[in-house]
Amino acid sequence: MDAIRGTAKAELTAPVEAFLADLHARVSKVTGGSPADYIPELGKVDPSLFGIAIATVDGQIYEVGDTDVPFTIQSVSKPFMYGHALQRHGRPTVLKHVGVEPTGEAFNSIVLDEVANRPFNPMVNAGAIAVAEMMPGDTQEQRIGNMLDLFSSLAGRRLGIDEAVFRSELETGHRNRAIAYMMLNTAMIERDPNEVLDLYFRQCSVNVSCCDLAIMAATLANDGTNPLTGKAVFDAQYVRDMLTVMNSCGMYDYAGEWAYEVGMPAKSGVSGCIIAVMPGQIGICVYSPPIDTQGNSVRGIRVCQEISSEFELHAFNNRTNVRSVVRRDYRADLVRSNRLRTLEERNLLATEGHKVAVLEAQGALFFGSTEQLLRKTSALAADSRYVVVDFKRVHQADTSACKLIVRAAKSMEGSAAELVFASLAEDDRLDPLVRALAESQHGHRVRQFRDADAALEWCEDQLLAGANFNHGTKFAVSEINLFKGLSPGECRLVESVIRPLVFERGDVIMREGDEAKLFFVLARGTVSVQIKVHGKGNRKKRVARSAPASPSARWRCWTAAAAPPTSSPMSG
Amino acid sequence: MDAIRGTAKAELTAPVEAFLADLHARVSKVTGGSPADYIPELGKVDPSLFGIAIATVDGQIYEVGDTDVPFTIQSVSKPFMYGHALQRHGRPTVLKHVGVEPTGEAFNSIVLDEVANRPFNPMVNAGAIAVAEMMPGDTQEQRIGNMLDLFSSLAGRRLGIDEAVFRSELETGHRNRAIAYMMLNTAMIERDPNEVLDLYFRQCSVNVSCCDLAIMAATLANDGTNPLTGKAVFDAQYVRDMLTVMNSCGMYDYAGEWAYEVGMPAKSGVSGCIIAVMPGQIGICVYSPPIDTQGNSVRGIRVCQEISSEFELHAFNNRTNVRSVVRRDYRADLVRSNRLRTLEERNLLATEGHKVAVLEAQGALFFGSTEQLLRKTSALAADSRYVVVDFKRVHQADTSACKLIVRAAKSMEGSAAELVFASLAEDDRLDPLVRALAESQHGHRVRQFRDADAALEWCEDQLLAGANFNHGTKFAVSEINLFKGLSPGECRLVESVIRPLVFERGDVIMREGDEAKLFFVLARGTVSVQIKVHGKGNRKKRVARSAPASPSARWRCWTAAAAPPTSSPMSG
CATH class of the missing domain: 3.40.710.10 (DD-peptidase/beta-lactamase superfamily)
Incomplete structure (x- = not known):
């Protein structure tokens, strides 16, 4: 070297x-x-x-x-x-x-x-x-x-x-x-x-x-x-x-x-x-x-x-470009969350996913850019059930922008679409907006998620729950995807060698470096795989989330952990 | 539903x-x-x-x-x-x-x-x-x-x-x-x-x-x-x-x-x-x-x-925050490119990677923000061999910013560090800067890569090449990592069932959906795995890049394809 x-x-x-x-x-x-x-x-x-x-x-x-x-x-x-x-x-x-x-x-x-x-x-x-x-x-x-x-x-x-x-x-x-x-x-x-x-x-x-x-x-x-x-x-x-x-x-x-x-x-x-x-x-x-x-x-x-x-320092050189406030938008029929889904779920999301729109905002929020952002959000909301606004790339918001966004949350009440915010609290850059939402009686009703993926997953879950993909917590081995092709006799054989385990929301099932002596089959609920991300504050990044079937509708805001999974470990 | x-x-x-x-x-x-x-x-x-x-x-x-x-x-x-x-x-x-x-x-x-x-x-x-x-x-x-x-x-x-x-x-x-x-x-x-x-x-x-x-x-x-x-x-x-x-x-x-x-x-x-x-x-x-x-x-x-x-529309309400122009920076000893590396390479990058700095810019580039960006880049360059500036989150650049950046490229000549740009040409938003760099005799010497990952990989390759990880194009089965533990006799057995294949830079080895009847072992060169990304212009995203060892120093700008790999397929 x-x-x-x-x-x-x-x-x-x-x-x-x-x-x-x-x-x-x-x-x-x-x-x-x-x-x-x-x-x-x-x-x-x-x-x-x-x-x-x-x-x-x-x-x-x-x-x-x-x-x-x-x-x-x-x-x-x-x-x-x-x-x-x-x-x-x-x-x-x-x-x-x-x-x-x-x-x-x-x-x-x-x-x-x-x-x-x-x-x-x-x-x-x-x-x-x-x-x-x-x-x-x-x-x-x-x-x-x-x-x-x-x-x-x-x-x-x-x-x-x-x-x-x-x-x-x-x-x-x-x-x-x-x-x-x-x-x-x-x-x-x-x-x-x-x-x-x-x-x-x-x-x-x-x-x-x-x-x-x-x-x-x-x-x-x-x-x-x-x-x-x-x-x-x-x-x-x-x-x-x-x-x-x-x-x-x-x-x-x-x-x-x-x-x-x-x-x-x-x-x-x-x-x-x-x-x-x-x-x-x-x-x-x-x-x-x-x-x-x-x-x-x-x-x-x-x-x-x-x-x-x-x-180019003249005060009236225009340095403002409000149009760039929307980086891109997409719908959940074409872009899905990272959560692993069954074929049946994927098929449903392909036909119903257009009811979820995601809009990526960027730059600084002030009156002109916020007006533009809210107007484009409205346009998407006109034929959506959920609109996710992802603030990941927004680096500041003035008081006027905060006020408009909080009031916009109120204007959505009674409308056909629900507003969902993502990536507001990733770091402290949008603290004024987070506080304004928390302090407003309307603002706090807007669901907030850690990132766009978590928000998208929640929206997908709502679509799937609406389609009655929901199941109870009791199950037979034959219901588990992995064992779907087995005969009743084979299922009984499997049941004799596995035992059910139930984890509560937030439980850690295994950590990086743990000895790998059990084989888990996920029957109900969801499991997240997180890795540590280098950078300020030991942030964790979710790299995968898996679930065997759609859970019932539930609100997982960005502070909450995964839903309680029920697993069937097999001795390794 | x-x-x-x-x-x-x-x-x-x-x-x-x-x-x-x-x-x-x-x-x-x-x-x-x-x-x-x-x-x-x-x-x-x-x-x-x-x-x-x-x-x-x-x-x-x-x-x-x-x-x-x-x-x-x-x-x-x-x-x-x-x-x-x-x-x-x-x-x-x-x-x-x-x-x-x-x-x-x-x-x-x-x-x-x-x-x-x-x-x-x-x-x-x-x-x-x-x-x-x-x-x-x-x-x-x-x-x-x-x-x-x-x-x-x-x-x-x-x-x-x-x-x-x-x-x-x-x-x-x-x-x-x-x-x-x-x-x-x-x-x-x-x-x-x-x-x-x-x-x-x-x-x-x-x-x-x-x-x-x-x-x-x-x-x-x-x-x-x-x-x-x-x-x-x-x-x-x-x-x-x-x-x-x-x-x-x-x-x-x-x-x-x-x-x-x-x-x-x-x-x-x-x-x-x-x-x-x-x-x-x-x-x-x-x-x-x-x-x-x-x-x-x-x-x-x-x-x-x-x-x-x-x-808040008063002309002298300050809406400018030049400090936010640098979103974050990191060095290659802590964050590596997506390319798969051998243990030996990973160890070397862990000790030498600090010589590569990556800086993520964001927002609009005008005089004040560009000056800030260039100054922070200089500070990183002081103890780096390569500094990657990632423009992914920059949404506009005025003429003044373009001029400063082009001239900055010249000021790096003869310095200890090399400047590398990433994500300039992802879409048309930074066309004025891309053109200004192309038109300048100094600007065109700055290496440009499609994204930060490609730039980081190139920098890693330079570090590895400098450490003499380089090998020729002829090889024995015993040199391939996969077969490292085999006895000479076993190697000869392997050699009898494989045959060497040579691909040129840019060749496609296989496509999604191809019948999987060959098993490839990569002996030399690099192979990229790309997926299509939904969005404008059928953009492709590289999700992985693998190589058995460090290639010699070579310039892969964002328009160039992978280096020629030499593979050993085995009949499946």
Whole structure:
């Protein structure tokens, strides 16, 4: 046996890195724009700094260029402060203080929504100042501490303030001071504007790197949980609000074109950073100080356009295919359960099996796919007595899907067909649906089986029981298939050498490795043969199930064991 | 056997209908707003009309209330005319004539983007007038005909114009006339404003029902293909543009709050209709004439809020779970292929099998899930000689995913591990990936097998071949396992009653139902046992594969048949 060849590590994600490296090299040639200088300290930056970082929802970081150089977060702080206000005060309170309507105005507009008496949205300075006032804390020190805690928990490391930029903003922020006093004038804020602005200028002066911001963006992609630390910073419901406002107001006057060409919720800062979020997938940060007249990093926009295009990340690229929810369907006249059946039973199932339909679902269940699944199930139910829905290949179900399925169970009551579910509880992926069914008075009436085979077998049993294949528990040797051809005398001879054994439901008759000294003939009931399956939780797999004749109708749900068999062992 | 019980048809989608009926009843009590009367003819409508229709991407319609009453489409015509212009003239030309930037202005604003010399976006009247000018046709009759053809193909039935409303708009549309002349003045339009406005007023006066508009919205949800007729009206790339502009500009000044609370691209019309689109899932239309001061149907907004909330349809509800892309992984020391192996081989695989890793992928492949899959594959590759990726449970792959996978194949070159793909070509669902691999100079080097079992067997064979389990094609009876215990004399006796047979790769040795008169002993090579599987395309499934010893390393891709076996049949 050769040893594993070479030492080169296989990096299948190398194409992502190669794409970013090439993109960085190409966009390095893009010129235009210049660093913001309305805050004098910002104008001192090296304009050639250029970093790109992508963080995944599980904390993998792809980076190229100046990704560790510190810069001030500026307006990219706004969505996170907004999320924090939502998290602490709830939606109604926050909406009283700041709206969600985009404006055609610039980010530093002094125009306020005088009808609702609030700034238009939390991404313009006025709105961000209103949000800054909502930071909890009894003293200014506590509020500053809480603000720094927020950004540190988002970055997954301790962050601090760039004092020089803070001083510069404090000394030159006349326009923001004007905005704050206008807001005090109409009671849009209530505290001392100097205190509120002190916090606002500090939040804009938090030092971050390109990688920090990519992780912060990935925290939003990951429903509010920091992928590096696992800390839940925001509830998913508030992440949705943050993304919505970023999407409509995050790129200043460029929001429309951004939505058209890039199509990811984003926020830019005048220090030259842009974050973009692809929900469920990644957070992106680009840092390049030269900004255009709308306040957005020139290279940042270009990079995000290319990443969106290359990886098809536009929010309105349709990634939903509800039609694939039904993998296939079949009927029990053509596909039978693994249970061994007599010729007589097989013949009956061949003619009657079409009354049992099995439908294999796959993928994620949400409104559209669930509606499709239920509709196709209905169509099968129209000429079936039993419809088995196999959830083996379904890997998630949202609340809407769970509600619809539970209610659908109710709608089957009194109908000609009975609904049967399989493979719901194979592992924990469908726990919300299992719980919803268990908690509903209708849902718990749906029969559930461990897998499609067990469900199919039960349905077959119902068909056979309906055809009076049922027998009692007493029997003569002559009734047993194996001995069917014997004469009465031969049967008596057999009866003299066998003895009847009765096993209860769940009894183990023999185990793998037991000494084989008895020969069993199964007269009544069913016996399962199970093997251990490698994988999580020592799961067992039934590889065969045998029975001499159809048992009477009985409900074997996936937790129950086999029916009590009556056997006739012969000495070996 | 009972007959199928009862006659009630099972309608598992009844909960959707029940929800809509209840919603209609509740929202019927909502008052407020009044029908638009700036167009006198519109003011004559019955304000109590109220219909809700939902159409799925395959044309199922859920409806309640006044869903067949005709009304004029008004501004809901705008996104469709915009899509038609994109389809006919392409993105660059259309962008020259109309922007994509939302404004804080009302829908009938006369404010134009004088920097770019174009209206701000196609949802304000000015933009819609610029788009109307782009309707192809040599004469006004042809342009009107083309416009009616467009809306008819979207509704799936022939539509006409409400002449009374058209006359009323024509006579009272002074403001729109002013806008058109302003645009002529700055060369934003070039044709006679009266002709352009004639078409614009006609497009706004097309008679539709609530169901028609739900189907039009579902056409957008369905990537531009009408779900009723199957006609492709728009390319998916232009549907993305239409949805983006609807999302940012579709609800007039209410766009921000709509995005916050409803979160679906939408468009409203002053006749009291609103359409909303959930891409990949459904199109919604609500019709209720009373509108608010922003021009949106009061009940329409309420209904869409509740549908969004009940069915979790907000665009920024995260429905993406990239972590589920890897269903499970295992190594060949614990899970073996179905091929029968000798004790010696089994022992070797138990110690060496960990060098083969198998990873089961599932769900949809797009950037985030593919990155996750490739990264986990890399991690397994780090201490493996072969990594099998089984695509059996993957139901779709976008272009981005295909590109990444093809490039990943290249990145494995020179690495210690070899990448092996399984179940790619089981049906047509992954054709784009199969084609991308075939077309790439790197991709075609990845070995592909029909299923994970065939791939695993090949990997096992490589391990065994490396351990010098290989033998030539000549053999003595004493080498055959079955005869291992015999004395030389007994072997000679066996040799006298058997005769060697040689089969070529792909030969069929026997078929189901053949007379069983020979007893075969397999000396060299491999034999597969296949059964026919019910389902599409008469697929065959290999249920067992047997071989007496490991063959030398050879590539059996999924299209190739078994290796040539050499058998020794004995007369039966």
